[in-house]
Amino acid sequence: MDSKYKTWFHTYKPEKKYEKRVAYFSMEFGIHQALKIYSGGLGFLAGSHMRSAYELKQNLIGVGMLWKYGYYDQARNRDKSLRADFVEKTYNFLEDTGIEVTVRLHDNPNVKVKAYVLKPEIFGSVPIYLLSTDVEGNDFLSRTITDHLYDGNQTTRISQSIVLGIGGAKVVEALGGADTYHLNEGHALPAFYHLRDKGVKKNQMVFTTHTPEKAGNEEHDANFLNQCGFFGRTLTMEELSNEMVNGGNLNYTVSGLRMAKKANAVSKLHAKVSKDMWRGYDNTCKIIPITNAQNPTFWQDEKLKSAWVKKNDDAFQKRKLDLKTELFEEVLNQTGKLFNPKVLTIVWARRFAEYKRADLLLYDLERLNQLISNEKYPVQIIWAGKPYPTDYSGIDVFNKLVHFTNYQANLAVLTGYEIDLSKKLKQGSDVWLNTPRITREASGTSGMTAAMNGSINVSVNDGWIPEFKKDGKNSFILPELDHHMPVSEQDRLDATNLYDILENKVIPTYYNHPKKWQKIVFNGIDDVLSDFSSHRMADQYYKELFN
Template identity: 60%
Template sequence: MSQYSKWYHPYKYDAKYKKKVAYFSMEFAIDQALKIYSGGLGFLAGSHMRSAYELKQNLVGVGILWQYGYYDQTRNMDQSLGAVWTEKNYSFLEDTGIIVDVPIFDNGSVKAKAYALKADTFGSAPIYLLSTDIPENDYLSRTITHRLYEDNELTRVAQSMVLGVGGYKVIEALGGADIYHLNEGHGLPAFTHMYAQAADKKKLKSKCVFTTHTPEKAGNEEHSLELLNKIGFFPTGWKQEEVDWITDKSGKVSYTVAALRLAKKANAVSKIHAKVSKEMWGTFKDTCEIIPITNSQNVSYWADKELNTALEKNNDKALIARKKEMKSELFKIVADQSGKLFDPDVLTIVWARRFAAYKRPDLLLKDFDRFRKLVTNTKRPVQIIWAGKPYPKDYGAIDIFNHLVRVSKEFANCTVLTGYELALSRSLKNGSDIWLNTPRKPREASGTSGMTASMNGSVNLSIQDGWIPEFGKHGVNSYLIPDGTDFNDHPKLDQEDFEGMYKILEKEILPTYYDKPEKWLEVMKNSMRDVVPYFSSHRMADEYYEKLYS
C-alpha cells in the first residue's frame, strides 16, 4: 500500500498534538529551492510547518505547486525593477498518484494532481501541493496554477477553488482531518464545499478554524456574487438564503467575513491586530470569536548557530567577531549586485520586506536634505540597504522601488538589492545592525521579519505596530518610534513618524553605536535573548493546538 493512500507522517506524533489538522495556505516559504511564496504569509507558513515537524504535531500542509512561482525579481537595463516568470521543476517532490476533480464553471471540472513534499526533505510537516498543469486538463485549466496571485480575477477565484475544494478532497483521500485550518481566506472554498455536504452544519463548524493576517483591503479578498455564481463557487447544496447569509449588501462576498461565519474560532496575528480585526469585522452578524495568537518564526531555521552559541556562552569577543563576519558576507552580495564596497565597521541599516506604499520604504527620504546629511556624515557614517518584492502590478510600489534605485546611484553607501527571497532575507538579517520597520500604524498586522532580524543580532528601529509592542523596550532591546497623534491623517502621521525616526537615529542610535560600543552590544544581546522563546514558532504552533484547535 502506498504511503499516500492514508494520512501519513514519518514520525510518531506527540500525544499532546494528536488531532489531525489540515493547514491550507496559498504560499509556503520552506526553502530557497522551493519558490512557491511571495512574502510574509509564506514565511509564516514555512516556520509553522518547521515547528510542527520539530514538535511532532499531527498536521499536514495543503498548498499549490506554482509552476512559475511568484516572479523572479530582476533588473532592467537602467537597474529598475524587472519581473520574469520562469518555469520551475522540482525533483524532490513526489507524485502521490492522487488526482481530484474541482468543479469550476457549471459545465465541467478541472483535475488537480497532488504532489508531496516529504517531511524529511527540508524538515517540515508533510505538505501536499496541487497542480492543474497536467495532461488531463486543457490549456486554460493548466494555467490556473501557473502564477501565484494571478491578477486575472477569474483565475484568482479558480486558484482559490483548487486550493480549497481540491485540497479538501486530497485530505479526504488521505482519511480526512479533525480540523481544517485556513491560513488567510484564500482557501475559503474548502469551507463552502464542506458546508454543502454536511448534514449537521453546527457539528461541521467545530472542525473549521481561520487565521486572518492583515487589515489591508488587498489582503482581504472579495468578489462579486455574480462572478462567483458564474464560476460555480457555491456547490450544489447551498440554499439561496445561505448564499445571502455570507453576501453583504453590495452584492460581494468577502472571503474574510465568510470564513469568520463558517469557522468556530479565528485568530489574529498579534494583540494589536486582534483589536483592529474586532473593530473591522465585529459589526458583521454571526461571525466567530477572534483571539490573538501572535505570529512567530522558527529559531532553528533562522538563528545563526555560531552567533547564538557565543551569546549562550557570554563570549562577547566571539559574538562581535561573528557579527562582523556576517556583515562581510552580506556585503559580498552588495558588491556583486551594485559594485559598491561596504565597510563591516559602519552602522548598516536595512529596510527589507514586501514593497507596499503603507509600509513606507521611502520614509527615510521624506526630507531629502536631512537624508543627504545622514548619509554623508563621515564622523558617524551609515550604510543603507533596501530590498523587497512589490506585487508586479502594484505600479505605485514599483515607482517607490525605482525611485530608491535612482537615489542610491548617487551614494556609495546606499543600495537596493533584488531577489528578495529566503536566502537574501537571511543574509540581510545576518548582516544588518538596524532593522528598520516603518508601516503606518495600525496597518501592520504582525511583521515577523523583525523577529528573525533580532535572532541574528540586528536591532529593531520600529513603529510600534504588529508584534513590536509585545517585545520592544526602548533603548533596552530595540528603539521605538513614538506613536503619531492621528493615525487617520496620513500626511501628519508621516511627518511625525519621520521626525521621531530621525531623532532616534541622530540622538540615540548613532552616538551609542560609535561612542558607547559596550552599550550597543548590550542592546544587541538583549534583543537576541528577548526574542526567544516567545517569538519562536514553537510557541505559536503549540498555541494553535491549545487555543484554536481544542
C-alpha cells in the first residue's frame, strides 16, 4: 500500500472519487458509548459522518479532543434532581501516535499537545486523532485545558479552540498535510489563521455552520483573543481591525465564512436562515445546504430492518415489543415504574435547551391530565436529555419534569442520555416528539434515527423535517406558525395544536387503525433511509464542498 495511506492509518486505498485528503475538525465525536468525548447532536452527527466515510472508503480523518472528564456524567441528587458528576476517563484502545506539537496559550509559548489515534478497526470509523494537553512537562493550568468538553470558563474555552485549531492543524501537518481542511462548526477557527499563515489557500478551507441564531455563534473581544494566542501569532492593530465586527469583537462564524471558499448549513431551511443572518457582513462565502444525516449501520436495529425489508408487519411488531420491553427495564431500574409494552409510548429526548421546549406538554395541565388518564387510550411518556451543566434554566426544566412525573405511574424522566440510552429510546418508542420553536433548530437529527427504528415523528415543521414530512403518511406535523409572533403566543398555539394532534390523530390511529399505523411506520423508514443516511451526506460533502 502507498505509504501516504499508512500515515493516516487507513485500512484501505481510498475510492478514486474520494481521493482528496480531507481533515475534519470537530470539538466532539459521538462514535461509541464508551468513548465519552461527546455531548449530543453535534457529536452524533460527526460520529455518523466518520462511520460513513469509512464505509465509503473516503480519504478523510477526524481531528478532535481527548476530554479527560468527558462532558459530564448525569446523575441524581437525593431528591432525584439533576447532578453533574465529573469522573476521569481512560481509554486503553487509543494509541499514542508519538506526535507532539506545541501551541502558544496566553503567556506560555510552548504548551505541549499530544495526539492519540482511534484506529479504524476499533469502532469502524476513519482514523480520528484526539488531542490532549494532559502531558508531562505542561504546567497545571495547561494540563487542565482538555479536562471538560465545553468548559464554562471563557478563557479555557478559547484555549480549547486554540488547541483544537492550531494544535490540530500542526498534527495534520505532521501526518503529511491535507488537501482540504473542514471545520465542523467554528470551534476550531484558529486552524484557518494558522493555515493561512502557512500558505494554505482559501480554496482548501471549508466550513459548516450549525447554529441558526446569532446569540449561539461564539463571539469574543478581538484584542483579548489576540492576547490569548488565538491567531497563532500576535496580529498588528491593522490586521486585527480587519477581523473585527460588532464593535471590536471577533465572531467565529463570520470569520469562518470569510476565510472559507465555501460553507454549508445543515438543512435547506437552515441555509435560508443562515443567509439572512449573515447578509449584513461583507466578504462572506457562499452557503449551500447539505442536510445532516445519520448512519443506519450503527443506529438501526437489525431485526427491525429485516422485517421492514420484507414488509412483514407481524415480525416488525413482535420485535418492537421486545425493544419496548428492553427500554422499560431501564425505566423500571431508574424510576421503579412498570411500563406496558402494549401501550403507546411517546419519547422526548435531546439536549435540554430552552428553545427545544421539553416541557411543552405541561403547558395546559388539564389537557395533559386528560391525555395521561384516558383508560381507553392509555399513553406512556418518557423524557431524557442533558442540559449544559451550567445552563440553570435548562436544569430547572429538567428538575420540573422530574418532580411533576415523580408520582405519575406512566410518566418518567431518565438520566444518562448518551449513545446507548439514545438507541434504546429510539428503538423502543412509538412516537418521537420534537417541539423546538420554529427556525431555531438547524437540523435536529434525533428524529432520523428514531424513524429508522419505526418511531413516528410528531414534530414542529423545522430543521430537517420540511425535507422529510408527508403529514399523516410518514409523520404527524404541527401547523407551521409565524416565527415572528411573540414567543408566548407561539408556545400557546403549538401546545394546543400538539394536544389536538395527539388526541385526534396519533392516539386513535395507534389503537383503532393498527394497519394504518404500521404503514406510516414503514413509510417513515422508506423515506428516512432513502434521503437521510449519512452515506448520502458524506458523498455530498465530497461532491459539493471538498471538490
